[in-house]
Amino acid sequence: MKTNPSLSRQGSLRFFYILIVILVVSIMVGGAISASLYVNKVTRDNAQVLQLQNRVTDEIAELRGAIWLADNALHDLLMSTQSEHHRAIRENLERASASLEKLKQNMAMASPWLDGRMRGFEENFERLKDDILTLVALRQDPEWLYPMLPFISRTLLESNEEFILAANLALNEIEAEEGKSAGPLYRAFDEVRDLWQELILNFRAIIIRFAGLNAVQEISQEENIRIIHAQIMNKLDGLTRLREQGRLGFETEAALETMRFRAEKWYRDYQDLKNLRQTHIWRADLEYLNARIRPRQARVFADLNVLERELVAWSSRNATEVEEAATKINLGLWTLSAVAIGLLLLIYYLLHRLVLSPLERIAETISAEGRNIEDLSLPGRGSREVHTLIQAFNSLRRQIHQRQIALQHQALSDALTGLPNRALLQDRLEQAVHLAHRQNTCLAVLLLDLDRFKEINDTLGHPTGDTVLQQVASRLLECIGEADTVARLGGDEFAIIVPDTDTEQIARFVECINLAIDRKLEVESHTLYVSASIGAALFPRHGTDPMTLIRHADVAMYAAKRNKAPYVLYETSLDEQTFDNLSLLGDLRAELESAAGQLQLWYQPQLRLGDRSVTGVEALLRWAHPAQGFVSPERVVGLAEKSGLITELTRWVLEHAIADCAAWQSDHPDLKVSVNLSAMNLQDPDLPATVRELITRHDLEPDQLALEITESAVMGDPVHAREVLQVLSLMGLELVIDDYGTGFSSLAYLKLLPVSSLK
Structure with missing residues (x-):
């Protein structure tokens, strides 16, 4: 049988496939x-x-x-x-x-x-x-740094030395003539010399401010210099009239002329110095x-x-250039795609049977699987490429599932400690409340805040603080049971959910937590100690929803921190205390504005032990509240400091104490009154002016008013406190350090302060 030539000339499908x-x-x-x-x-x-x-x-x-x-x-x-x-x-x-x-x-x-x-x-x-x-x-x-210093040392210093020398010569001659009885003339020259020294002290304060702060604003010492200089010139005019009456000695007259000349010259030079200061060249380095x-x-x-x-x-x-390269590549890819499309049409039939049909079966199987995360499998035989595709798909789905679990963990966990965060705590608390309500059991919510943690962060740094938080979290995990939840809310605050419990069990549980936290912490080379303030609220006794339980536990926790107690169980009276403070604050503001007589000053006598005579009294603040009775001074001062009323309250106390002392002067001319100042009063720039106004208005001698300042108030800002005390001392007031020994000051430092006694 002969073979058909046309069939022999046709290539096989495999040949065409391989060729294409x-x-x-x-x-x-x-x-x-x-x-x-x-x-x-x-x-x-x-x-x-x-x-x-x-x-x-x-x-x-x-x-x-x-x-x-x-x-x-x-x-x-x-x-x-x-x-x-x-x-x-x-x-x-x-x-x-x-x-x-x-x-x-x-x-x-x-x-x-x-x-x-x-x-x-x-x-x-x-x-x-x-x-x-x-x-x-x-x-x-x-x-070079302070161009004005040569002017001061060569000009103003000369006038100062000449004035003091002339005053001393006059005093020596008067003393030689009148003896040491210190008559009116001697006192007149002595007062002029004292005023001059006070003027120089104010000038030095101005120079210190110029040099240290490069400030050109006018300060109170400049006004003092104008006043004191006018007083000096008035007294020199009086002495000049005595000279015209022939009541001065030869050297005293010469000294008087020198003092007048030097006082006028010094003040002119001082005005020149002020004008030079306005040229902004007091500090050459800033220029x-x-x-x-x-x-x-x-x-x-x-x-x-x-x-x-x-x-x-x-x-x-x-x-x-990169964009141009991408454009060329796109053009090349489009050209290749056009060629490939023409060739792919020729082999579509072959691909349909060998590739597309299996892909259709894969798509049907994937659609049937739906959202199930189990591995995908295909019935029947398939090519190696198809099985590889299935394995890759299964691997991809497993990776997506694992990443979803990891993202969920990150969203609900604290990154530092690994504990549940606030969101997860809220979810678990809602579940626990629902379960406790259904089973009719008790549930406790505890909020825990670390004491002295801020000191660790500020002193040793945040990495050390993070390590402390991690160790505390580990100790809390050791204390809780399997059904309990401990979470970190942020900062140094933690929360614990304890289901199926009661008051006694919570007290023992809190004691276990405090013992665990109180143990020493070894962080790097440091041995640290922290404690905790814990507040607790119970379901359903203190609330039936998560928000109420957390809020009441938070109120109890801050009560524990305020009272320095390791643990406080919520009571409704704690909310009442917060309301009472707000109410008291409004009443205090109204009392200071209206002066209804609720605020009173009681006076405690101060005795000289030798003869048991009364030398002074200390003013003690009392508030006879119409609803709450007598309110303690500590609570009144604390409310005033927190609300910004401490300035008004201090002025009220000073006003009444000075007025009462002035009224006693006719019967007790040597009696003094002492008034306690708050630490915040030392930050008030108007305090010296306020005191000066009140003693002037009530005609009270400055040395009959004593101001008592606690040691801790002085050491809070020692530089500023010393400046304020210097101004008050120059006014003639007596200054007393109260509660000495409770702070960290030393007698060596206190010797630098213008104080007269310690308590």
Whole structure:
């Protein structure tokens, strides 16, 4: 039998399939190789550009940061001259120079046309560096730093010394003529000398303020100088009239002329000094800073901004090249796709039976599986590629499921301790309340806040504080049962849910928690101790919903912290105390405004032990509240301090105490009155003026009023407290340190304060 020639000339399906596949593969592989080489080149160039841009950006940031740190150290140096400030300035300038060298190298690699920008920036930076180092060196010369000091030492000091010398000569001659009986003439010259010394003290206070703060605003000492100088001139006029009557000796007359001349000259020179001060050259270093360094610094930062913009522009050009490469690749891919589509149409029939049919079965099976997370399987036989696809799909679904579990854990857990967070606590508390309601059982919610934790954070740093929180969380987990929940709400606050419990069990449970927390903590090389304030609320006794239980537990916790108790169970009276404080605050404000007579001063006598005579009284505040009876002074002062009424309350006490003491003077002329001041009163700039106004209005001698200040109030801000006490002392008031020994001051420091006694 002969073979049909037409059939023999037809190729087999396998041959056509292999031929088409080889053709398609050749086109695709050739195009892919060409595209890959091109993409690799563009990607490599772009990656180098990005790396270089990142390095340059980091160097600019480091350079800018070093300049800022040097500027901060310079500012600290201007405020307080210390050796570490000099060292910090030089170290940061050296860091900036090192960063500049790296930046120059990277800029040269980036683009040669950026060299001109870099040269200008480098020149400005070197000038800035030289200016800063020059300023540091010049500040070693006090006469350069304070140009007014030579004027003071050569002009004002001469008048002061001449005035004091003339006053002493006059007093010596008067004493020689009148003896030591200190007659009216002697007292007149002595008063002039004392006024002059008080004037010089106020002048020194002004000089200290000028030199330390470079402030030009007028202060109270300047007004004091005007008043005292006028008093001096009035007294000198009186002495001049005595001279015209021939009642002065020869040396006294000469001394009087010198005192008048020097007083007038000193005051004129003082006015010249004030005018010079207004020229803003009291501190030469600040003038140098503003005139030389700040403009140079602005130019340096402007140059850095220009460099960053140029770098972004250069990087954008590289990004444009990448976009052009992507466009070329897209065109090539479209061309290959068009060729491939034509060839694929020829083999569609073969692919339909070998590929598309199995894919349809896979799609049907996946649709039948739905949302089930079990592994997908296909009935019957399938190709290796199909089974590989199924395995990849199953692996993908497992990974998605695992990531969903991880995200859920992150959303409901505290990142630091691993405990449930507030959201998960709320969910579990709702479930626990629902279960307790259904089973008719009791449920406890505990809120726990660590005491002294802020001191650990502020002293040893937040990493140490985080370790403390982790160890506390571990100890809380050791204390709870399987059904209990412990969560971290944030900061140093924790919450615990204890189902199926009662009051006695909660008390024992809290005792276990306190024992666990009170144990020492070993953190790095530190041995630390913390304690906790715990508040508890019970379901259904204190609330039937989660929000009420948490709020009542929070009220109890703050009551424990306020009363320094380790544990407080919620009571309705705790809410009443909060309401009482708000009510008392409103009543106190109304009483201070209306003076209805509820506030009273009681006086405790102060006795001299030798003869048991009364030398003074101490004013004690009492409040006869119409509804709550007598309210303790501690509570009244605490409310006033928290609400900002302490200034009004202090003025009320001073007003009545001074008025009462002035009224007693006719029967008891030597009787003094003592008034206690709050720590916040020392921060009141108007306190000296208020006291001066009240003693003037009631015609009370300043030495008959004593102000008592606690030791802790003085040590809270010792510098400011000393300034305020100096002003009060110059007014003639007696100052007393109260509660000495309860703080951290020493007698050596107290000797520097103008106080007369300790209690």
